[in-house]
Amino acid sequence: MPFKHNAARRHRIGKMKFKVTNWREYEAGLRRRGSLTLWVTPEALAGWHAPRRRICGGQRRYSDLAIETALTLACVFSLPLRQTEGFIGSILDLLGLQLPVPDHTTLSRRAQKWERPAGRLPSMPDGPIHVLIDSTGLKIYGAGQRLEARHGTRSRRNWRKLHLAVNAGNGDIVAETLTDQTIDDPAQVEPLLNQIDGEIGQFTADGAYDGSPTYRAVLKHSDTANIVIPPRSTAVESNGDTGPPDQRDKHIAAIAKDGRLKWQVTTGYGKRSLVKTAIGPYKNLIGRRLRARSFPAQQTEVAIGCIVLNRMLACARPNSVRCQEKQA
Structure with missing residues (x-):
């Protein structure tokens, strides 16, 4: 970057100052990032149970969306899987829903096989x-x-x-x-x-x-x-x-x-x-x-982390403008 060429005289260059022009909306969005309604959606609760498979073998109890919701809560609030299990159980009790809670072993196992559903990445704008x-x-x-x-x-x-x-x-x-x-x-x-x-x-x-x-x-x-x-x-x-x-x-x-x-x-x-x-x-x-120890689970953790970060930015994105320097 250009400033590297001025390293010897960097102390003489004033630091640029910026001002947030949408502070009220930005502050409201920052508070909304901690709302459970942002991370536990009605669609996730409605599709909590996995659809029945018509092939031989055991049936999955939880859908991929339910596992993604649990791993998202663990990512947002920096919770280990055992604490995530208890956190989800308390949320379902407060909502009065009779839904099973995935245990930490299930979350760890399913995280290694989780695949990003279509439409999770942000939509592309029109044009290049x-x-x-x-x-x-x-x-x-x-x-x-x-x-x-x-x-x-x-x-x-x-x-x-x-x-x-x-x-x-x-x-x-x-x-x-x-x-x-x-x-x-x-x-x-x-x-x-x-x-x-x-x-x-x-x-x-x-x-x-x-x-x-x-x-x-x-x-x-x-x-x-x-x-x-x-x-x-x-x-x-x-x-x-x-x-x-x-x-x-x-x-x-x-x-x-x-x-x-x-x-x-x-x-x-x-x-x-x-x-x-x-x-x-x-x-x-x-x-x-x-936090994950196996490489497939680490890939899942990173993918969900990027989804979480995009959703946070959609809630609260500051509009910053550079402050004009006062003339001496």
Whole structure:
């Protein structure tokens, strides 16, 4: 970002100040995030029981929507599965409903086989969208840093990598994947784009995604997409390897002619910070550590966390404007 070039004199640059213009609606939405009626919907209670299967074997007692509701409550209120079981039981008692409560063993087992139903991702707006992609790390169960520093042990479990695709227009998370820490970022571009049904007008990512695999994956999804990825300082022209039109070569030529700062302003690369704005609330509201221990359950936990975060943003989204600095 441009401010990195001013690191030596950063203390002289005043911090930008913003003002929320819809504070009353934003405050009401923040209170609504804690309402049980937002997370326990009448549709979930009506479809609590699983439909009967016509094949051999046991019958499921709880529907996928019931399991998703329980896991959503656990995610929103940061509850272990046993406390989630008691929490749901108290809610059903207060509502006067004679519905069975899934125990913590059932929740743990069904979380490993849960699949996202159609329509859970936010609806795409009309026309092409601006997609921002980035990744972050999430801690998992295992030996902590203090234990490693004190006893010299090393945990075999380290951390997972969460890959997010964000709509720059409204900040919604439109796609997510969870991988092991050894998976590189460009390898997840195509799986993320496969979750997006709409057309992509612009694709923006940082320099870690620079290369022909990313360009080919984006152009395969939307052949007219404008790709904004800063090439490395040692980048050379690719001679058409990134597909027609060769946008990467144009970025290299523009940076060589006018400099990287002007290229960032011209291409709108500064909007990439919006994906960091989505990663911050995820870690603050959902958590920095995964509670589930098996990898399929961790994928379910992340998917439900993204659904929860999108619903929270739909309830309360601030409209911020930059305050004008007073002239001396």
